[in-house]
Amino acid sequence: MEKVYNPSYVEEKWIDRWQKSKIFSPNIDKTKKPFTVVIPPPNITGALHMGHALNNTLQDIIVRYHRMKGENTYWVVGTDHGGIATQNVMEKILKKENVNKNDIGRENFLKRMWSWYRECGDTILNQLKKLGCSIDFSKENVRFTMDEERTKAVISAFYQLWKNDLIYRGKRMINWCPRCYTALSDIEVEYEEEKSKLWYIRYYLEDKTGYIVVATTRPETMLGDTAVCVNPLDERYKNLIGKYLILPIVGRKIKVIADERIDMGFGTGAVKITPAHDPLDYEIAQKHFLDLVVVISDDGRMINCPDKYLGMKIFKAREEIVGDLKNSNLIEKEEDYVHNVGKCYRCNSHIEPLVSEQWFVKTKPLAQKAIEVINSNKIEFYPEKWKKMLLEWLINIEDWCISRQIWWGHRIPAYYCKTCSNKGIITNSKGEVVKIIMEKGAKPIVSEIKPANCPECGSIDLVQDPDVLDTWFSSALWPFSVFGWPKQTEQLKYFYPTSVLVTGYEILYLWVARMIMSGLFHMNEIPFSKVYVHGIVRDRHGQKMSKSKGNVIDPLEIMQKYGTDAMRFTLAINAGSGKDIPFSENSIVGGRNFINKLYNVSRFLFINIKDEKENELQINNLDLSDKWILSRLYNVYSNYQRLMNEYMLSEALDLIYGFVWDEFCDWYIELSKIYLSGNERIQKISIILNVIKNSIKMLHPFIPFVTQEIYDSLKKYINENFEFITQSHIYVYNFYDQDSVKNMEVLMEIIKEIRTLRSEFSIHPAKEINVIISSNNDDNLHLVKDYELYIKHLAKIKNIDYSLMYGVKTIRGFAKGCQIYIIVENDMDADKQKIRIAKEIESLKISISKWKSMLSNSKFIEKAPQSEVNRIEELVKENTLKLDKLKEMISEL
RNA sequence: GCGCGGUUAGCUCAGCGGUAGAGCACCUCCCUUACAAGGAGGGGGUCGUAGGUUCGAGUCCUGCACCGCGCACCA
Numbered sequence: 029m030e031k032v033y034n035p036s037y038v039e040e041k042w043i044d045r046w047q048k049s050k051i052f053s054p055n056i057d058k059t060k061k062p063f064t065v066v067i068p069p070p071n072i073t074g075a076l077h078m079g080h081a082l083n084n085t086l087q088d089i090i091v092r093y094h095r096m097k098g099e100n101t102y103w104v105v106g107t108d109h110g111g112i113a114t115q116n117v118m119e120k121i122l123k124k125e126n127v128n129k130n131d132i133g134r135e136n137f138l139k140r141m142w143s144w145y146r147e148c149g150d151t152i153l154n155q156l157k158k159l160g161c162s163i164d165f166s167k168e169n170v171r172f173t174m175d176e177e178r179t180k181a182v183i184s185a186f187y188q189l190w191k192n193d194l195i196y197r198g199k200r201m202i203n204w205c206p207r208c209y210t211a212l213s214d215i216e217v218e219y220e221e222e223k224s225k226l227w228y229i230r231y232y233l234e235d236k237t238g239y240i241v242v243a244t245t246r247p248e249t250m251l252g253d254t255a256v257c258v259n260p261l262d263e264r265y266k267n268l269i270g271k272y273l274i275l276p277i278v279g280r281k282i283k284v285i286a287d288e289r290i291d292m293g294f295g296t297g298a299v300k301i302t303p304a305h306d307p308l309d310y311e312i313a314q315k316h317f318l319d320l321v322v323v324i325s326d327d328g329r330m331i332n333c334p335d336k337y338l339g340m341k342i343f344k345a346r347e348e349i350v351g352d353l354k355n356s357n358l359i360e361k362e363e364d365y366v367h368n369v370g371k372c373y374r375c376n377s378h379i380e381p382l383v384s385e386q387w388f389v390k391t392k393p394l395a396q397k398a399i400e401v402i403n404s405n406k407i408e409f410y411p412e413k414w415k416k417m418l419l420e421w422l423i424n425i426e427d428w429c430i431s432r433q434i435w436w437g438h439r440i441p442a443y444y445c446k447t448c449s450n451k452g453i454i455t456n457s458k459g460e461v462v463k464i465i466m467e468k469g470a471k472p473i474v475s476e477i478k479p480a481n482c483p484e485c486g487s488i489d490l491v492q493d494p495d496v497l498d499t500w501f502s503s504a505l506w507p508f509s510v511f512g513w514p515k516q517t518e519q520l521k522y523f524y525p526t527s528v529l530v531t532g533y534e535i536l537y538l539w540v541a542r543m544i545m546s547g548l549f550h551m552n553e554i555p556f557s558k559v560y561v562h563g564i565v566r567d568r569h570g571q572k573m574s575k576s577k578g579n580v581i582d583p584l585e586i587m588q589k590y591g592t593d594a595m596r597f598t599l600a601i602n603a604g605s606g607k608d609i610p611f612s613e614n615s616i617v618g619g620r621n622f623i624n625k626l627y628n629v630s631r632f633l634f635i636n637i638k639d640e641k642e643n644e645l646q647i648n649n650l651d652l653s654d655k656w657i658l659s660r661l662y663n664v665y666s667n668y669q670r671l672m673n674e675y676m677l678s679e680a681l682d683l684i685y686g687f688v689w690d691e692f693c694d695w696y697i698e699l700s701k702i703y704l705s706g707n708e709r710i711q712k713i714s715i716i717l718n719v720i721k722n723s724i725k726m727l728h729p730f731i732p733f734v735t736q737e738i739y740d741s742l743k744k745y746i747n748e749n750f751e752f753i754t755q756s757h758i759y760v761y762n763f764y765d766q767d768s769v770k771n772m773e774v775l776m777e778i779i780k781e782i783r784t785l786r787s788e789f790s791i792h793p794a795k796e797i798n799v800i801i802s803s804n805n806d807d808n809l810h811l812v813k814d815y816e817l818y819i820k821h822l823a824k825i826k827n828i829d830y831s832l833m834y835g836v837k838t839i840r841g842f843a844k845g846c847q848i849y850i851i852v853e854n855d856m857d858a859d860k861q862k863i864r865i866a867k868e869i870e871s872l873k874i875s876i877s878k879w880k881s882m883l884s885n886s887k888f889i890e891k892a893p894q895s896e897v898n899r900i901e902e903l904v905k906e907n908t909l910k911l912d913k914l915k916e917m918i919s920e921l
Numbered sequence: 922g923c924g925c926g927g928u929u930a931g932c933u934c935a936g937c938g939g940u941a942g943a944g945c946a947c948c949u950c951c952c953u954u955a956c957a958a959g960g961a962g963g964g965g966g967u968c969g970u971a972g973g974u975u976c977g978a979g980u981c982c983u984g985c986a987c988c989g990c991g992c993a994c995c996a
Contacts, residue, residue, distance in 0.1 A: 029955095031955080031956070032956085032958070033956095033958090219995090226996085242996070243996055244996055245995085245996070246996085257996090290996080291994090291995095291996085294995085294996065295996055296996090297996095298996085299996040300996070301996090302996095306996085308994090308995090308996085309996085365995095367995050368994085368995060369995095413925070413926075416924090416925075417924090417925070417991070417992095420924075420925095420991090420992075421991085421992080424992075424993090533990090533991095536991095537991095568932090568933095570989085601944090602933080602934090604934075604935080607934085608989090609933095610932090610933065614945085614946095615933080615945080617945085617958075618944070618945065618958095620958065621956095621958045621959090622958090623958090624956065624958045624959090625955090625956065625958080625959085627955090627956080628955045628956035628958095628959085629955060629956075630955085631955050631956075632955035632956080633955085634955090635954090635955065636955090679935090682935090682943085682944085685944090686943085686944095693955085693956085694960080697955080698960095780961095780962090783961055783962065784961090784962060784963085786950095786961080786962080787949080787950065787961065787962035787963075788949095788962075788963080790949090790950075791950095792950080792951080793950065793951045793953075793960085793961065793962095794951075794953065824953085874940095875940055878940070879940075882939090882976080882977080885976060885977090886976085887975095887976040887977090888976040888977070889976085890976075891975085891976050891977090892939080892976060892977075893939095896939060896977095899939080900939085900940095903940080
């Protein structure tokens with residue numbers, strides 16, 4: 029065995045053997061309750077990033093933990109077609125080839141997409157394998173949101189919702205991304221602050237007797253204005269309501285109307301109304317029956333306006349219009365102004381609110397059921413704060429726009445009769461349907477399979493809706509579509525509902541909420557009973573990682589350099605309470621060091637073990653340190669289980685980390701060295717074996733490779749015949765001895781005090797010393813005498829005497845009621861000793877007087893619990909004694 | 922504007938009613954045959970701010986400031 033753990037060799041070996049053994053395959057066993065997790069399917073947009081590494085590490089920890097508890101676990105894997113995001117990736121690839129997607133047409137584009145899927149999907153699965161995920165990666169167990177079964181599920185779900193009147197097609201104001209050239213749902217718009225201007229524009233009254241000044245951040249939309257609106261209570265404008273204004277540039281006559289939604293305090297209190305391009309204006313326009321003048325097209329250019337601006341991009345038009353208004357002296361002033369601008373969550377372009385015909389899901393009735401199950405705690409959230417967030421969102425939910433004007437996705441299962449709906453079906457030069465306009469006669473026929481003919485006229489000339497569904501529509505079905513729904517498969521019956529969903533908080537609304545709604549509607553049952561919500565991996569400065577910032581850390585590089593276990597360890601230990609994780613290469617070193625430590629302590633065992641086997645615990649043979657370490661192990665294991673069951677994964681890991689490193693390695697192993705050549709060796713080896721075995725089992729969910737590797741070497745010494753550690757179970761001796769824990773602490777304190785003295789008085793670490801220990805505390809003195817060997821060994825002591833000698837030069841210390849004298853040759857550092865002791869006396873005095881004043885406070889005595897009073901009294905007693913001893917020691921110097 | 926978090930050692934955070942903790946970083950000593958990716962020791966914080974409750978407050982309550990996030994508005 030090498031001195032330093034070499035992860036890459038070990039990892040490759042076990043990945044291969046795990047996959048070949050099929051231990052992660054689904055297994056329907058009706059005598060057992062399953063523990064099921066479905067993966068948040070990664071988008072096939074490229075390689076996995078740090079966020080995936082975190083998400084899947086956490087899932088693997090949970091799955092492996094439950095597998096080792098003996099539960100029938102199944103972690104379902106798959107990938108997501110990723111709609112807009114993936115289409116954008118392909119568009120970029122095509123751009124490099126100097127190809128426009130419209131040139132090659134829909135069909136060819138989709139061919140390219142499918143070959144991309146095959147390539148990228150495999151890459152992702154391989155990376156999950158590398159991460160150590162306990163997933164069966166064989167083909168028949170990998171899902172894709174657009175494979176045949178999942179597509180059936182999507183179409184069926186759409187049809188069911190339509191039949192239940194929960195899907196409709198309608199003309200509404202939606203969020204339009206002119207870059208991606210598609211509608212988006214409300215939650216796919218991200219708001220960002222932007223510096224802009226607020227322009228104050230004069231709109232003259234028809235009779236030229238005056239003007240109203242309106243303030244706007246978007247002067248280009250004025251071309252589509254059809255009114256100016258004021259608050260009905262606004263005294264400034266009261267007598268202008270109902271009068272007409274002349275819209276500058278355009279010359280259109282527009283009315284002054286009143287609506288209480290106008291804020292009198294903002295700008296001038298008068299608002300230009302552009303019904304076609306602003307959500308609030310649209311609402312006001314509907315109430316007041318205003319005309320809708322569309323002046324911005326799908327691709328973000330000016331239309332339906334004076335020739336001068338025709339075809340201009342929005343920002344250019346804005347510039348021009350402001351210039352022209354200035355020339356006509358119609359701009360009263362312009363102010364700097366910071367406001368929120370909607371951006372596309374996929375390409376960061378400015379969103380245009382546009383009126384458009386789209387498909388929607390009526391979400392209110394669906395949300396109602398979701399609210400009920402969350403309120404009744406049928407679904408629990410870890411950490412719990414997300415429950416409230418989700419509830420609030422569900423309560424205020426708006427209808428969900430599910431149609432997208434892109435090509436990559438599930439095509440909407442709606443058909444139109446060319447004969448009946450002729451005017452509403454828009455085609456391009458290739459004859460491909462590009463748009464359906466219902467208001468011109470198109471009527472959708474929603475059907476799971478393409479209807480043979482039109483139910484109205486019998487025509488066989490039917491065309492399918494060109495739009496595809498929001499990628500989140502198929503994601504919403506994931507927890508049951510993965511099991512073959514709508515077919516009532518054995519898997520579906522057995523594995524649904526799933527046990528826990530592990531996901532980042534950024535897709536709580538986009539995904540989690542919708543899975544709950546879909547699960548309740550289609551399955552009439554929650555999709556999962558627990559949601560574990562984690563944070564986002566950020567860089568060391570807390571910045572979100574992004575390609576444009578250049579601060580992305582590639583998990584594969586990290587795994588290559590430090591090992592997968594080290595990365596998993598670092599992610600897991602920092603993932604406490606769902607917080608964001610600051611990650612840097614630096615932060616991984618601690619993880620790597622721990623893995624190496626664990627590897628080396630097992631190496632210590634293998635170097636020292638001969639042909640001993642782990643044997644039954646002989647309680648009578650245990651010495652103090654044995655009882656202590658076994659008690660600690662038992663205590664750690666109890667807490668480990670509690671923390672893991674409450675999904676406090678980082679706390680659980682931290683607990684074992686401390687136990688293994690500080691208690692086991694630094695104390696128990698060091699002590700065991702005394703005995704390894706004597707009669708006690710079998711006992712010691714057996715305990716070391718037991719502690720290592722149980723420690724690696726507790727650690728296995730977090731760091732699967734190194735623990736598997738150690739387990740493999742351990743196998744021949746223990747009474748287990750599992751091939752893999754993940755098949756084994758933890759069994760810790762139910763042993764806890766309070767006295768041993770207490771006594772061990774006393775000895776440890778004394779040893780630490782001697783070490784401190786050595787260090788402070790520059791006694792070389794290798795130099796063996798003689799000490800005298802005396803005490804009035806008989807218990808502790810006996811303890812010291814009984815375990816003299818421990819102290820000698822761990823503090824490098826040749827001889828310990830128990831009675832004071834006169835005429836020897838010493839360095840003095842005090843711990844746990846014992847005075848400690850290190851015998852030294854020369855009169856060294858009397859002053860330094862005095863200062864050291866004096867300092868301690870000072871701080872003791874302060875503490876003691878504080879406690880004494882507490883005890884002399886009648887209110888404290890009266891109101892504080894008796895146990896507390898006793899504790900303080902005990903402290904005073906103990907520390908007064910210590911103080912006396914210290915004073916005595918200082919006077920002797 | 923409403924809501925949710927946060928503010929504790931240089932950094933990342935734990936502690937949530939009884940003498941301020943951990944890891945990393947830093948300083949000193951040590952290659953002691955499991956591990957220098959190690960061991961031993963050490964320095965370092967009036968716990969954001971102002972009040973309040975309490976015998977006692979990082980710890981509970983209220984106001985404020987600052988940071989982050991979500992939702993709404995955003996002419």
